[in-house]
Amino acid sequence: MQDTSITGGCYCGNVRFRATQQPIQQANCHCANCRRAAGAQAVAWITVPQSSFEIEKGKLKRYRTETGAIRTFCDFCGTSLTYEISNRPGEIDITTGSLDRPEDFQPTKDVFPDEKLPWVLLPHEKRAAITTSRSV
Numbered sequence: 001m002q003d004t005s006i007t008g009g010c011y012c013g014n015v016r017f018r019a020t021q022q023p024i025q026q027a028n029c030h031c032a033n034c035r036r037a038a039g040a041q042a043v044a045w046i047t048v049p050q051s052s053f054e055i056e057k058g059k060l061k062r063y064r065t066e067t068g069a070i071r072t073f074c075d076f077c078g079t080s081l082t083y084e085i086s087n088r089p090g091e092i093d094i095t096t097g098s099l100d101r102p103e104d105f106q107p108t109k110d111v112f113p114d115e116k117l118p119w120v121l122l123p124h125e126k127r128a129a130i131t132t133s134r135s136v
């Protein structure tokens with residue numbers, strides 16, 4: 001039987017993880033908390049059932065945020081890895097950028113677009129920008 005697990009890990013390679021079920025959702029988050037936590041303009045996530053997620057090696061540092069969420073990152077190199085919050089029990093979000101094949105998990109929606117940085121374009125805006133630049 002073919003292994004369809006989703007695998008990934010951190011930048012330094014100390015942490016490796018696996019999810020054995022397919023994502024419940026794939027989203028690109030523009031909230032200020034994700035931005036600060038990852039040090040990036042936006043953060044793409046996949047959401048999987050928590051029961052299907054396991055750490056295969058390495059140590060995660062757990063950080064409880066002021067919103068009550070748990071964010072984890074590699075204890076050694078600091079890569080942002082997961083997000084859990086009590087109003088979505090049984091689910092865990094994994095940063096799409098830490099997956100081995102992020103290209104397979106394109107976000108299907110943008111969340112917190114109202115907190116988006118003005119210079120970050122949403123997909124429909126990107127298409128418009130490309131069309132505009134071609135027509136000039």
Ligand SMILES: [Zn+2]
Pocket residue numbers: 010011012013014015074075076077078079
């Ligand atoms: Zn690491």
Ligand SMILES: [Zn+2]
Pocket residue numbers: 029030031032033034035112
């Ligand atoms: Zn967010």
